Amino acid sequence: MHCDPIPELGITNRNRDVFETALVRVAVAKHIPILGICRSALVINVALGGTVYQDLKSQFPQKPFKHHQLAPGNQPTHFVSVKLDSHLFKAVGDDVFVNSRHHQAIKDVPPKLRVVACASDGVIEAVENNDASVQAVQWHLVIELLV
Template structure:
């Protein structure tokens, strides 16, 4: 039986030309297609009140947290710096509660780009609000100008990780972010990095929590290793 995989929805804050209304919830079509190709059934998850999350998770086998806007730094106890981009506090509140509840219930979760960052923040870690102004070393161009499905830099993957068993090492990935994971709390481990040291992958001991900084949903059509990330995520669901 196919597994139901929730995909946390983003919110279009402008007025849409179709329904002439603001606050349209949507999920990225490439992520939907990746879940289908991996054998799952995707379900869109617009943000809902925290008290309804337990009931929501009872109906899902796993949850994917895709890309989106910047994360409100007050969830890390920080004030916003000038380089911070657009945030959506309501989405942050929902996703943080959903992540914490999913981990407590041992519902597998997968993070992509912002999803990696919000998972880390929800579990007690921190992120750089802006790499260019806060990272202590020289950074690569992490927000590519080339088409989003094309890779732009390499990452190295730890050989003792589940991610390595899935995709191997020296992976050529795409990159569309200016925030990134800073400090990882106990219970998560860093399993992939770019050559500049920026964290590109995290997971917990059994990989029921796993997240990557790049966008495999935009690359799986031409790179089977990227599709393997979604397939292995679904296969880890008991």
């Protein structure tokens, strides 16, 4: 499914999108492990048949909190809840504190992936496939809080 760009989308790079989508498809076909971070999480989702919100503020059904932080990138700004039965949970645990530097997010997840983490506003923050050879997270940084 193709959709036209909305004004809030911002700058895109068609050549990069086509190249990275092809890389994802080849890697998945050859069972080469992939870790997607931020934009790459969106590319992975789309390459495997999913969709994205081009702009959270104008397209997300609920009112999302600010996912494009003004704080420095090394400062976490919100928590993400990770599903206990996920491979991601084994790596980072639950209720991880992450940074947030995106105005886009995964919308519809393709059958080859499943949602494994969300922000409290419902924005999808991570997906993975069944054997964890494909992992994708929206954030760049995780802070483990010692309580």
